[in-house]
Amino acid sequence: MRRQLAQVETTGTSREFESQVLAVDHTMGDAILLTVSAPTTVVQRLNSGQFFNVSCRFPGSFDPLLRRPYSVYRAHQQPSSLTFLVRPFGRGSAWLAGRTPGERLEILGPLGNSFVIPPRAQRLLMLAGGVGVAPLVMLSDVAVARGLDVVFVMGAADAAGLLPASELRGPVEYVVATDDGSRGHHGLATEIVGDYVHWADQIYACGPEPMYRTLRTVADTHRINKKPGVQISVERGMACGFGACLGCVVETRRGMIASCVDGPVFDFDEVVF
Amino acid sequence: MTAVTSHGTADLAVDLAPHNPRELLLRNPFMAASGCFGYGEEYAGVIDIQRLGAFVSKGITPERRAGNAMPRIVETPAGMLNAIGLQNPGIHGFVKKYPTLWDSWAVPAIVNISAEAVDDYAMMAAMLDEQPGIAAIEINVSCPNISRGGYCFGWDAEMSAEVTRAVRGVTTLPIIVKLSPGASDIVSVAIAVEAAGADAISLINTLVGMAIDVRRRRPLLANETGGVSGPAIKPIAVRMVYQVASAVRIPVVGMGGIMSLNDALEFFLAGASAVQIGTGIFVDPGLPIRLIDELSQWLDEEGFSSFNQIVGLANVGFRSGDPHLFRFREASGL
Numbered sequence: 001m002r003r004q005l006a007q008v009e010t011t012g013t014s015r016e017f018e019s020q021v022l023a024v025d026h027t028m029g030d031a032i033l034l035t036v037s038a039p040t041t042v043v044q045r046l047n048s049g050q051f052f053n054v055s056c057r058f059p060g061s062f063d064p065l066l067r068r069p070y071s072v073y074r075a076h077q078q079p080s081s082l083t084f085l086v087r088p089f090g091r092g093s094a095w096l097a098g099r100t101p102g103e104r105l106e107i108l109g110p111l112g113n114s115f116v117i118p119p120r121a122q123r124l125l126m127l128a129g130g131v132g133v134a135p136l137v138m139l140s141d142v143a144v145a146r147g148l149d150v151v152f153v154m155g156a157a158d159a160a161g162l163l164p165a166s167e168l169r170g171p172v173e174y175v176v177a178t179d180d181g182s183r184g185h186h187g188l189a190t191e192i193v194g195d196y197v198h199w200a201d202q203i204y205a206c207g208p209e210p211m212y213r214t215l216r217t218v219a220d221t222h223r224i225n226k227k228p229g230v231q232i233s234v235e236r237g238m239a240c241g242f243g244a245c246l247g248c249v250v251e252t253r254r255g256m257i258a259s260c261v262d263g264p265v266f267d268f269d270e271v272v273f
Numbered sequence: 274m275t276a277v278t279s280h281g282t283a284d285l286a287v288d289l290a291p292h293n294p295r296e297l298l299l300r301n302p303f304m305a306a307s308g309c310f311g312y313g314e315e316y317a318g319v320i321d322i323q324r325l326g327a328f329v330s331k332g333i334t335p336e337r338r339a340g341n342a343m344p345r346i347v348e349t350p351a352g353m354l355n356a357i358g359l360q361n362p363g364i365h366g367f368v369k370k371y372p373t374l375w376d377s378w379a380v381p382a383i384v385n386i387s388a389e390a391v392d393d394y395a396m397m398a399a400m401l402d403e404q405p406g407i408a409a410i411e412i413n414v415s416c417p418n419i420s421r422g423g424y425c426f427g428w429d430a431e432m433s434a435e436v437t438r439a440v441r442g443v444t445t446l447p448i449i450v451k452l453s454p455g456a457s458d459i460v461s462v463a464i465a466v467e468a469a470g471a472d473a474i475s476l477i478n479t480l481v482g483m484a485i486d487v488r489r490r491r492p493l494l495a496n497e498t499g500g501v502s503g504p505a506i507k508p509i510a511v512r513m514v515y516q517v518a519s520a521v522r523i524p525v526v527g528m529g530g531i532m533s534l535n536d537a538l539e540f541f542l543a544g545a546s547a548v549q550i551g552t553g554i555f556v557d558p559g560l561p562i563r564l565i566d567e568l569s570q571w572l573d574e575e576g577f578s579s580f581n582q583i584v585g586l587a588n589v590g591f592r593s594g595d596p597h598l599f600r601f602r603e604a605s606g607l
Contacts, residue, residue, distance in 0.1 A: 015319060016559060055556065062351040062504040062532060067556060091348075108558070239346055239353065239555040242319060244311035244331075246360050247346035256340055256360055261315075 017042065019105045022081055027167070029160040031087040031131060032097050033073065036105055040080040045110070046072060048139040049233055049265045052082070052109030053241045056092035059104075066239055067108060068092040071135035071206070071264070085134040111241045112264050115139050115231055118202055121148070125200035125228075127193050127215065128154040129207020133163050135233050136206055144170030151175065151196050155189025155211070158182045190214040197222035205268070206233040213273055230268035234259055281569030284579040287326070287546050289524045290409065290447035290472035297409045297447040297472065299326035299381060299547060301568070302580060303537070303561045306528050306551030307332055307385035307411060307451070308357065312371050313378070319558050324565060326547060327381040329411050330371070334386075335393040337363035342495035347484050352503030352530070353552060354482055356496035359387055364397045368404055376406030383449065386440075387413040390420060395439040402444035409447035412440055412471075415455070415478045427453030427478070430465035441470030449526060452476040454506075454513060463517040474517060475526035475549065477510045503552040504530040511539050515588055518544020532560070534567040541580075542587035 023035040053067035070084040088094040099105070115135070117124070124143050126136045133154055143150050150172045156162045159182040165174050176184035177192055185192045190211060197203070197218065205215055212232060219230055236259045238248035243261035250259045251272040257263065290297035305316075305328035312330050316322050340360025347354045361367070367384075375382040384407055388394045394412065401407055414427035414436055426432045437450055450466040452459055454477040463474050479500025484493045492498070510529025518525045527545030531537050532553045540548045550561045568580070577583055 016557075064348055065351055065353060065503055065552070065556060066346075066348050237344065237346060237348070239355075239552075240309070240315075240558075241555075242311070242315045242558070244315040245309060245346070245355070245555060246331075246340060246357050247355060249340070249343060249345070249360070251343070 015111075016106065016108045019107045021099050021101050021103045021105065022079070023101060024099065028085070028087070028131070028133075028156070028163060029158075031085055033083050034086050034096065034099065035076075035081050035083045036107065038075075038080055038082045038107070040077075042110060043075050043077060043080045043082065046075050046082075047110075047114035048072070048142050049114035049135045050110040050112050051135075051264060052084070052107050053111060053238070054084070054096060054108075055106035056095045064091045064095070066092070066237075067241070068096065069111070069235075069238055069241070069260070069264075071138075071233065072110075073134040073137050074141065075138065085131050087131045108241060112260055113262065115204055115233075115265050117143065117146070117148070118229070121201035123149045123199055123201045124151075125193070125196045125203045126150065126152045127189060127203065127205040127207065127211075128152070128163070129189060129205075129211040130156055130161060132205075132207035132211075132233070132235070134206070136204060137163070137167065139204060140172055141169055144172060151199070153177070153189050153193050153196070155179075155207070188214060190218050194218045194222045197228070200228045202228050203230040203268075204232075205230065208235075209273065212268075212271075215268070216273065219268065226269055231265050232268045232271065233264045234266060234271070235264070236260075281566075281573040283569055283572035283577055284581075285565070285569060285572075287524070287580060289449065289526065289547060291524070293445070293447045293472045295445055295447055297327075297381065297449075301326040301565045302541070302545075302547035303564050303568075304328060304383075304526065304547055304549045305554060305561060306549035307413070308355075309551035309554050313380070313382060314374065316554075316558065320562050323379045324562055325380050326565075327383055327408060329383045329385050329549065331361055332359045332385045332387040332413050333361050333364050333367050333397065334359055335364055335388055335397060337361070337366055344493060344495055345499075347493045347499070349482070349484060349501060349503075350505060352501055352505035354484055354494060354499040354501055355479070356494045356499035358496065364400055368400060372404035372406040374406065378406070381408035382406060383409045383411050385411045385413050385451070387416050389416055389418065391435055391439045394436050395443050398440040398446075399443040402446055407446065409449055409472070410440065410444065411449040411451050411475060412436060413451050413478070415451070415453040425453060425455060427462065428456045430456075430458070430461040433462050434465040434469035437466045437469035437471050447472040449473040449475050451478055452513075452517070453478050454480050454509060459513050460516050460520045463521050467521045467523050471523060473524040473526060473546075474521060475528065476517060477506070477513050477529050480506055480509065502530070504532055504536075506530050507536060507539075511543050514540055514545050515543040518585055519588055532557070534564055534571060537564055537568065538571070538583075541583050542585070544585040544588045546581075546584050
């Protein structure tokens with residue numbers, strides 16, 4: 001006897017939306033600020049540190065196949081939109097950096113966890129490396145709006161690669177370092193960040209993996225009993241964005257953790273580099 | 274009218290284990306492929322997973338596995354390479370959580386099992402046989418056989434059959450054997466696992482490939498080699514489904530680079546009774562659900578009252594019942 005199939009239940013709600021490019025602004029050398037439309041429900045529930053997986057190909061094309069993850073640089077209510085910082089680096093980002101206003105994009109998100117501002121934290125230290133600055137700009141906005149004190153340290157290869165100071169809103173102390181010494185400290189941002197560790201209640205960092213290795217030394221030298229806490233946002237190539245494929249894992253003391261759902265923000269002391 | 278047939282009237286249901294009293298009845302021929310859908314729960318808040326024909330879990334192994342070092346994935350032309358390394362909680366960790374969860378779901382849940390010894394496959398199948406919420410077992414034979422110096426089970430007809438027999442001996446659950454495209458004669462493997470008691474065959478698993486980082490002069494994947502998937506492998510998959518479907522009488526489940534209804538139809542017409550979507554879900558999570566409605570509409574437009582009417586329609590060998598003729602033509606290049 002054939003079984004009767006149970007009644008189908010409706011559960012899922014798609015997190016994919018079609019978006020329109022609203023503006024393209026050149027910034028930080030060869031990078032662009034790409035502002036795209038987004039549903040109000042998406043913008044309203046978004047937290048700093050979260051990201052979106054953006055399809056970087058024309059409709060009907062399968063190349064490059066995988067979506068690219070982008071943290072939100074800034075979210076806007078009027079009109080409801082998101083800004084991503086895009087540096088042409090590989091095939092996907094080069095395609096995305098070539099879009100013009102009016103073009104359509106397929107976007108999935110918001111995905112991942114977010115930065116946390118502890119309830120009693122008043123002084124926040126941010127450390128940005130290159131395009132890793134993106135999620136920290138949004139976090140800085142949130143912190144300033146709450147009346148918190150922000151020191152924003154940024155490192156880049158040269159002066160052109162730095163975030164323009166005018167991009168930071170409110171009373172933020174902005175300190176910069178360049179590899180070639182063309183502006184600010186001549187050297188790594190991690191070399192000057194130690195001066196602020198004792199001041200800070202919480203540290204936030206986003207940048208390339210070598211930056212995290214040198215940050216480890218700074219954190220170990222200047223912190224007492226692992227205070228202040230350090231939250232980092234890691235960048236991983238990924239496929240699904242939902243913790244299904246396990247292609248984007250980060251090695252932590254708890255094992256291999258999917259950065260797309262249990263990241264991209266991690267407790268620095270949990271991560272094994 | 275239920276959501277399943279909201280776009281058409283054609284019957285989409287298919288039984289992937291018609292010779293097994295326990296059946297493997299799918300309400301439509303669209304499945305999520307192993308390794309691309311986690312354990313189902315990852316997508317529960319993203320798509321309406323209960324509407325799927327079925328889904329296949331990530332590969333489960335006898336012991337917990339931490340998986341490979343990073344990088345685990347690399348994009349390739351119209352496709353990707355992966356070497357995740359079967360990161361999973363192991364069969365004992367698995368049975369503590371998922372059978373009970375799945376038992377409350379309408380969608381059939383299929384467990385994919387991987388091992389490096391025949392006894393381990395049987396051990397896992399025996400454990401699964403006693404669990405609720407499991408509709409079938411999919412055997413991944415694309416694993417190294419430790420007792421044969423690491424030679425892949427799936428590349429050898431007799432080794433694949435041995436695993437199938439061992440699993441058949443300990444469970445009445447429907448068994449799907451997922452074939453490896455690395456086999457020198459995939460049709461021989463298909464015939465052997467059918468004789469060994471498989472209820473259905475799924476193919477193809479990924480093709481072993483690699484990519485090199487020219488700047489570092491090292492393989493891009495930490496594991497050096499990985500499995501190629503995505504649209505790039507679709508023609509190979511369609512050819513293998515066509516060949517296998519002409520050679521066996523049990524249902525065939527096709528997969529490899531499906532990104533659209535047209536892709537899925539190629540597999541159905543080649544002889545697949547169902548398809549699995551894998552890499553396609555990564556880039557387009559809504560794809561498998563959308564394909565259900567698109568297939569229903571297409572069948573209506575083309576005048577078919579049942580999905581089963583189109584299975585194998587393009588397959589000359591399938592219809593003539595003479596698989597060897599096709600195999601000879603293929604092998605000889607005529």
